[in-house]
Amino acid sequence: MKSNIRKRALFLLLCLSLFTTASVTRANAVSFYAATLHGVNGHAPSFVFSDGTFAETTFIGNIDSAEPMAVMPCGANCNGTYYGLLAKEGVPYKLVTVDWPAGQTTDVVSLSSDYPAFFDMAYSYATEKLYAALNGEEGTTAIYEIDKTDGTYAKVADLGVKARAIDFSFDGTLYVLNTVPYNSDYGEVNALVLTSYDSSFTLKEAKQVFSEWDPYVGIYDNGTYNTISMEFDHAKKILYYTQTDSRQQYAYAIDVKEGNRLSESVMLGSDPSNTQNFDAVSLYIPFIAPDGGANSATEVTDLKAVADPAGAQKVTLTWTNPTVNFIGEALTGLYSIRVYRESIGDENLLTEIKEGVAVGGEMTWTDESSLEGNNTYVVVPCRIAGEKGLSAKVSVFTGFDVPGPVEGIVLNLVPEGIKITWQKPATTKNGGVLDESTLRYTLVRMPDELTVATDIAENEFIDSSPLPSWQKYSYEITPRTAAGEGEPSTGWADIYAGPPFTAPFETTFDDYDANQQWASFNENNDNFNGYFDSYSGKFSISAVYYDEDAIKTLNTWIISPTINLTSGRYKVTVESYIDKADFANSFDIVYGTGQTVEQQTKQIGSFSYVSTIDAQVDSAMAVVDIPADGEYNFSVHMTADKILDDYDKCGLGIGYFKIEPVGDDPQRGEEVIVGDKTQASIWNVLSPVDAYTSSRNQMIYTRKMLGLRKGDIVKKISYLGYNMNEAPVTGTLKGWIGSAGQNGFENSNISPIALDQLKPFFDGGYSMPVVGEKNEEGYVTAELCGKVFEFPLAEPYVYDGKNIVLAYESAVPSTDSDFGFLSVMEDIDATILQGITLRSWAPDYAATGWNPILVLEVERAPVEKYNVTGTVISTKDERIEGAVVTVSYGSETFEAETDATGRFTMEVTGVQDVYDVTIVKEGYTTSTDTFSYIGEDVDLGDVKLTSCSGIDNVVYDADGNGEIKVYNLSGRLIKDVKISEADELDLHLERGVYIINGVKKIVE
Known part of the structure; x- marks a missing residue:
């Protein structure tokens, strides 16, 4: 039903959900509808729907498309027809009926500007009348009867309390939520009270609402940020209400007999700092009074629908017949059970079962000709002929369904490439049957968007296609059956892989992605687990406090990615780091042909450093002769016998690795590069005067x-x-x-x-x-x-x-x-x-x-003047006009532009040294190179630029604006399109051939 109306309006969207448990067949789900006082996400104040779970909230439509400021602060279900008040800026202006499934309103009557701002409405099935609540100047609430035909109203009772929300139970009892002062352990609070009145509005009793944890339920008044709306689920005899506290919306249920608040669930807008509070009002749970009133049978229970597992158009329903009538009295018998498709109506009646219909009996019925796809069944018990009791509804999907996402994706490196394994989809899009006989998969490697397999039936695949670079890869796996194509899924699985590196190869361990190229192993499973620390630029072993008996020998490996080497001599340099003085770091440099400890077989150097100061850095160098061309991996094996002394601790690390060819000079690989050995080799870059003495x-x-x-x-x-x-x-x-x-x-x-x-x-x-x-x-x-x-x-x-x-x-x-x-x-x-x-x-x-x-x-050194010339051409030997050529040396730059023949000439002032040259032309990749000036003019000859085609990367500014540049196959810029936060963009391209994201597209 409804809620308090506001004097000012913020317009944010609420996606409403309430807390009920939904079975696979949805037989037990409770459908909730509501209006919102605000709008967000592009919607004005709106109608929303939830079929029993928070995750399945649906936007239905705006409350009044002609009045974007309109809200519906209150309304009531009058035995199948919902009436509501529309208001603008706190003033009602129209009485309407609402078609909730469609989200459409029908005008009943327009209201005058002095029409009362009722904050809640309720319908009594006992009197079959519509009522509304209004707070008076004296601070208490009055009840008014509303004429559904013209909106006129008449006061019928003063409640004597200030109500927050109202609703009637089926027997005509009026329930009111109000508050009273309560002395809690945290001081005085406003506690919720459930006050009831009989059908003549005479006070019956007031019960303090309590929860499982507390003897009271507090309400924290904070102005407009507190809204309560409530509605009976007449079938289950449960009173639901929503409440907004501190910009959070909650949903609760109350057992009206005891006053016990049954459950709680946080709704949308769970961030207390979010100024967009989500106020659900005009709550509505669909209900139509049974034909026989209080004597009618209640609904069947445990209603389930099971589709044929082989995909046939057949559904089996099972349920348990009711044992009591609507007011809880025992049934003496049942006449029949009716089964309808979609909704109650003679045209939708599938069967009426009269044989074997026992009170409380378990029943089964099979629909031998179900519809393909979604099927909804309504089961109605009849106490006597012609009297329909409460209905129960269940939905199920029949036949073969579109597959859901694959599960359990695992990626592993194998000698042939990357091995992908996965499990078949455990679900389907609509809960139907998975047709495994036609189940196939397509795999697309990301981020290079390469389709590596199409329509394969197996649940594993080895991707042996070349990898463009070393980076993180994942695979989108899309399942497909004869029923259709499912959604692609990566399963959050990814792997770092790439082609072998070449020498010289070095790493400083300060790049997270680059660190994933390395493998580490704690071979003896001691307490010293190393990790690659991209912040400090080290593979670190952080020692912790242990007593002497717990210390084990350090036995940790780090193994490089694969490096492609030709036969010859190479120098390997490794930097050792010791956190504190008087500790040792001992390690071996090893190599082999694989990234496992077992494949590291050849030791090429053994080193041990003892620190004389804190934060000591030492460099170790070893020379290795690679016997044959091939792929190799190098490792550092840390083997210190002891890194702890009693309760002291020290961190060890490897901060740098490099392998480089040294040619045929046998002495080149043996030079001492660790500094003056008479003192500690320390290198810091923080200041010219460090905190350490000497x-x-x-x-x-x-x-x-x-x-x-x-x-x-x-x-x-x-x-x-x-x-x-x-x-x-x-x-x-x-x-x-x-x-x-x-x-x-x-x-x-x-x-x-x-x-x-x-x-x-x-x-x-x-x-x-x-x-x-x-x-x-x-x-x-x-x-x-x-x-x-x-x-x-x-x-x-x-x-x-x-x-x-x-x-x-x-x-x-x-x-x-x-x-x-x-x-x-x-x-x-x-x-x-x-x-x-x-x-x-x-x-x-x-x-x-x-x-x-x-x-x-x-x-400054004396300078000379000389000329730099050259010609810029394309890879098709076409001369390029308008290319910008820049020669730079240190902070000095010189610039020229090519003429129609692609020729350029510039005068450069400088000294004999190496200069950088850069050539830029839109539509072509940038060329960078160097040349040496040795005292005479320099001719760079023909410099070739490679044309780019397709779409440039998109660069956004702070406001989300940017541009896309589109080139044709020859590299000519043919479109420069401004964009602003658009997911899709119509480029309006003329007929021709284009490259879009690396794929050839023909525009006809």
Whole structure:
């Protein structure tokens, strides 16, 4: 039925559900209908339907399509005809009848603007009259009789309480939900009371509603966010009500005899922070009074419908006959049982069973000519001839049905490829029979959308088709029978796979997807389970507290993905990490031909490092001669005898792995790359002065970050930061500078450079001046910082065009000093940088970590001018006009555009070094390459671009807007379509051939 009307309206959609148990045949489900006070998800206030479960709520239609602001705050089922009040902004304007299954209203009468704002309506089967409730100024509720033909009303009773909702039981008793103050353990609350009145509206009794857990049920008044609506299920003698508390809607049932609240279930809008509260009003449970009134038989029970398992058009019904009449008195006999199709009516009568119809007897009847598809049966007991009792309804699907999704999908790597296994569908779309004789499957590999198998009957398949790249794959499996095609399902199963890698191959373990390429095994099942930690960039073993007796030998493996190698010599580099001082990390480097421990058969190096400080990083190197071309896997086998000492603990890890060819030079693979062995090999990139006493730090600034030219002379190095101490911070410092290689040091998990390969530039004491201020929030920001370190180089450093490494060894007085270094170039005061010829810094997260901002004072190298020429053509040797050619060196760029012949010429200013060249043309893939300038003009010759066809990736802005670019087969842009949050888009393409998502499409 109904609920309180609101003075203001929010318009959100409610998808209503109530808590009843639905069997497979739906015989016991209770159908609920309701109106909503608000609208969401594109609907105005609406009619909704639920067939007994929360998951099956259905939108029926808007309450009044001509009035999007209209709501139906209250209504009542008058023995099969539902009457309701429509209102706008709290004012009723129309009395209507509602066809609930169709969601349509029929006008009864228009109402004047002063018509009372009744908050609830109810129908009495005892008096066959419609009533409404209205709260008066005195704070109590009055009951009015409503004329169903013209909407006129007359007051018939004062209840003496303020009602929240009303409804009549079948015998004419009026039930009212109201509240009274109640002293609970949490203070005074408003507790629900179920108050009853006889058919003349005389008070009978008031019962406090209680639950299984509490002697009261509280109502929390919070203005408009509290709505109650209730309706009797007359067949089951249960009173249902919905309630909105704190923007959550609940549904409950009450045993009116005891006042016991029976059950509870949270409805939609379960997020208390959601301002879209879901208010269900005008609750309606379909019911028509039986022919014989109170003496009529109640409905049959345990009604079930079973379709023929072989798919024939046959349904068997079973049920138990009733034993009591509508008011609970024992039946003395039954005349017959009627079975209807769809609904009660002589035209729908299938059979009337008169033989063997006993009170409480179990019965069976078979429909030998059921309809194909859904079948609904209505079973009606008759106490005497011509008197129909309460009906029971059941639905079932007959015949072969469309298959449901497959289940139990499992993916495994096998030598032939990826093996997919699955189980046949356990369900069908409508609950019908699965035709296994015609059951077939189609498999599509995702995300590359490759159909790998079509119409196979088996429940397993090996995908041997080439994998485009190493990534996560899944398979959409679509079942099909003669009845139709089911929905595809991946079963949430996925697997990482891809083609073999080639050398050089390296990983820093800081990429989650890349880490899935590796396998790990805890061979002795001890307590030390390692894991790939993409945040720290390590395979970590986090030790935990155990006593001495519980310690086992560490026996853990990590095994690389497959690497395709040609015969020859290779160098394998592994980085070891030890969390604390005075612990050991021992491991072997092994290789074999498979990603299992048993397949790792050849040891190529054994290493053990003992830490002298916390967070120690060491690098191990081994050389291996691969005897023949083939596919190999490499592993690190951690074999420390003991990693715990009493109740102490330490974490161990592997932070870097690389295999690279070293050619025929027998010495190249044996060079020492772990740094100065006289002291611990420590590499940190957080600051030039670390918290550890006598620590070594190395920071790498890549060639692109620096923006220098080869031959530039670095004269002074400075750092930006702050010192908020009362006095300068002093200490000693040694500094080295050198080259890190053209392509080296592009990640943060690498070996430090040996100090004898670097050039000293400072050795002595330093004094960090007091620099910086704090803002109103107490933080030191970039614009309040200054220079805290300045190092004039005793001997200028000539830049060689490669990456620069800076190494420091320091002794600082305290880790508590309030000083720091800038690593993000934001809002720095320009006065700090005045007079500096060149400034350079790492981006806010450089590939080498959080490097501090570096300021260099530089004398620029002399430059030369030269010409760069070339011709841009397609793979079909067609000359491309309008291609943009960019030559870059550090932070300097030079640009030209091709003419009608595809030719370009540009003048470049620079030094003799390696330059980057990029060529961009819409409709073609971008070309990137390098060239070397050695003192004469450079001709790049013919540069070929590959045309792209199909649809570009779609890029959305913050408002969900974007564009799609469509190319024809020759790469010409033929459509540039703006989009806005659209799932489908009509491109209005002309006749021709196109590539859409990699599939050729012919538009005729």
